[in-house]
Amino acid sequence: MNPTPPSESGSLTPAAIGELVLDTTPWLSCDECFERMDTHVEALLRDPGHHDLAMDRHLQGCAACQEEVQSLRALLTSEGTARRGDHGPEAGSADQPGPLTR
Template identity: 70%
Template sequence: MPVLPDDAIAALLVDTTPYLSCDECFERMDVHVEAVVADPGHHDPGMERHLAGCAACDEEALSLIALLTAH
């Protein structure tokens, strides 16, 4: 029987309330990333929860942040 790494188990157990689908996350991604770059203290609970539990969307957000902050 395969064993899941601890980080995979933790991602499956993340509370995703308020729920945000990948499509909704993608629609809000640009605005969210620009807000985070402008103010690192910016909070969007729906986006934060989704990104904590979705590696694909989180990777996209991190890539956009890196692109916007590259000098």
């Protein structure tokens, strides 16, 4: 097996220090983030200024949950765009896959 990429491994870069001392309070678990994800994203689409401190802090501190929330938001946005009659991104562009056969 290939080793873990050695570059920067273990180095306390400014970015890594920022991650290590990030304030992720109030506590919110990944499970609870998943539970709230759908309502949170719909609230953001209704009101881009929507604020949920626990969700916001969790998403800053958990890259995986952050990606999934951003993805859900992008998917709903693209659906809304399509439903309004816009063509949106072409199939095969950055966020939109080509049609699947199944």
